[in-house]
Amino acid sequence: xxxxxxxxxxxxxxxxxxxxxxxxxxxxxxxxxxxxxxxxxxxxxxxxxxxxxxxxxxxxxxxxxxxxxxxxxxxxxxxxxxxxxxxxxxxxxxxxxxxxxxxxxxxxxxxxxxxxxxxxxxxxxxxxxxxxxxxxxxxxxxxxxxxxxxxxxxxxxxxxxxxxxxxxxxxxxxxxxxxxxxxxxxxxxxxxxxxxxxxxxxxxxxxxxxxxxxxxxxxxxx
Numbered sequence: 001x002x003x004x005x006x007x008x009x010x011x012x013x014x015x016x017x018x019x020x021x022x023x024x025x026x027x028x029x030x031x032x033x034x035x036x037x038x039x040x041x042x043x044x045x046x047x048x049x050x051x052x053x054x055x056x057x058x059x060x061x062x063x064x065x066x067x068x069x070x071x072x073x074x075x076x077x078x079x080x081x082x083x084x085x086x087x088x089x090x091x092x093x094x095x096x097x098x099x100x101x102x103x104x105x106x107x108x109x110x111x112x113x114x115x116x117x118x119x120x121x122x123x124x125x126x127x128x129x130x131x132x133x134x135x136x137x138x139x140x141x142x143x144x145x146x147x148x149x150x151x152x153x154x155x156x157x158x159x160x161x162x163x164x165x166x167x168x169x170x171x172x173x174x175x176x177x178x179x180x181x182x183x184x185x186x187x188x189x190x191x192x193x194x195x196x197x198x199x200x201x202x203x204x205x206x207x208x209x210x211x212x213x214x215x216x217x218x219x220x221x222x
Contacts, residue, residue, distance in 0.1 A: 006070030006154055006165060019166040019196050025142065028201065032143045032208070033136040040130055047078050047127045054118045055082065060131055065148035068168045073140040075148050075169075076131035080119025081112075088114050106185055107153055126215055132171050144204040145170025146192035160189050163196040172211040 048059045061079040064072055082088065092109075093100045099109055115123065122128035135141040141148065148169035157164050174191040175183065183191075195203075 006066045006072075006151065008070070019163065021142075021167065022200050024201060025199075025204070026139070028204065029136050029143045033133045036130075036133050040133075043127060044130050047122055047130065050118045051078055051080075051116075051122075055079070055116055064150065065169065066151055066154060066165075067140055067148065068165065070165055071140075072151075073135070075141070076134050078122055078128045078131060080116060080122050080128045081114040082116060085114045107150065126176075129171065136171055140168070142168040142170050143172065144195075144199075144207050145173050146195060147173060147175050147188070156185055157189050157192075160193045163193040164189075167196045167199065172207060174207065177207060177210040177214050 051059045059079060061077045061081070062074040063077070065075045067073050089103075092113075093103060102109055119128070132141060136143055145168050146164055149164070154161060154164075174195050175188050178191060179187075
């Protein structure tokens with residue numbers, strides 16, 4: 001399937017988009033990421049150890065995503081799937097029409113056979129996303145923003161794509177506190193647009209606090 005060239009798209013529309021991050025957002029990202037490193041270091045070590053013991057190395061998984069301005073970057077996660085996950089996905093999509101339809105609509109599989117036992121736990125608790133603190137410190141992601149997407153998902157944004165490309169993807173965001181994987185893709189796009197247009201320091205603080213609350217009781221991650 002032909003995909004959009006995000007950089008070219010952004011170059012053609014950047015001048016027409018007035019969305020900008022609030023003053024101090026980068027400082028907030030760095031301070032929060034460093035604090036998270038200190039607080040979650042023991043959990044990260046435990047998570048990495050569990051992954052290694054169950055399915056060996058590598059412990060981290062890198063996946064190409066599209067960020068602000070259409071720039072591609074590798075998002076980091078604790079590996080939650082078997083090592084040959086990409087090959088298994090191709091086989092699943094070729095042999096299971098139901099799974100292929102689900103993947104086309106959401107780019108997720110609710111009952112994904114590629115996910116390991118440890119991986120299911122990490123996903124339910126969102127511990128698999130802790131390594132994305134590295135992306136935040138590198139400036140590729142923000143603490144709060146849209147969920148980072150792969151290139152094939154860009155066409156799903158339609159006329160709303162400029163708003164996604166105008167901000168950095170986030171470690172958390174409106175999607176994470178509003179239903180996550182239970183949401184229709186169109187709703188996720190709407191939330192990304194809402195965040196880009198209304199972002200502020202206090203909104204980021206509120207989203208971070210709500211994320212902490214959701215993580216204790218959420219069952220919609222997979």
